[in-house]
Amino acid sequence: MKVQHTAEKLMVALDYPSAEDARLLINRLQGIPCYMKVGMQLYYTAGPDFVRELKAKGYKVFLDLKMHDIPNTVKGGANSITRLGVDMFNVHAAGGVSMMAAAREGADEALAKDASLTSPLIIAVTQLTSTDQSTLNEEIGIPGTIEEAVVRYAKRTLQAGLDGVVASPLEVEAIKMACGPDFRTVTPGIRPTGSAVGDQSRIMTPAEAIRCGTDFIVVGRPITASPDPRRAAEQILEEMTTSC
């Protein structure tokens, strides 16, 4: 796999407190055609203008706001997000099939009104990669293994007409078996060998994740907290490329 193509599978999590901080990293990564992931920390301060700025710079954008509300509200949210022109956004699978289908409806209504818009991939979060077995069973109250819970949510996501799920790379093979090879997997919980685990639980290295067949890997702190973020990103890309 060529580095250019590999970079399109790398999503850099811009988890920063301000647009200025995020721009510093973007400048350092200039020329790497990765996806930029905007989560709640940055979006709640820099808003839609920052997403438009990334699009104007030519980046693909994953807006990671993890919507989870009644279907009518999620439909409205999905409509607004689609009009922003993002390439991917997400909802929580725990909201149920009707809520997930409402996200698709909201996006479709926006697309029907404006043919110039990009059709975004809509992805559902299964279980956060910080969730471990005891959190799932004892705190969230879902019995069984994490893999069972994730695959159950993935099947519901497919039923709702969405494009894929966010999960840990540990679950990619089971998800693809259950939902088919075209059903996208977006996998955070990526930790290159030797990097700090932090609050993540279900982790893999970039090379392992690619070998498992994931479509996109999400990397935050191993790049953003590195003293040399560009080198860190390049090392991850090299690892991803050679593992194929």
Ligand code: C5P
């Ligand atoms: O810094 P780190 O590599 O752990 O960042 C992972 C990113 O992926 C964060 O922005 C986090 O919000 C996001 N994410 C996650 N687990 C999920 C969904 C999203 O870690 N299930």
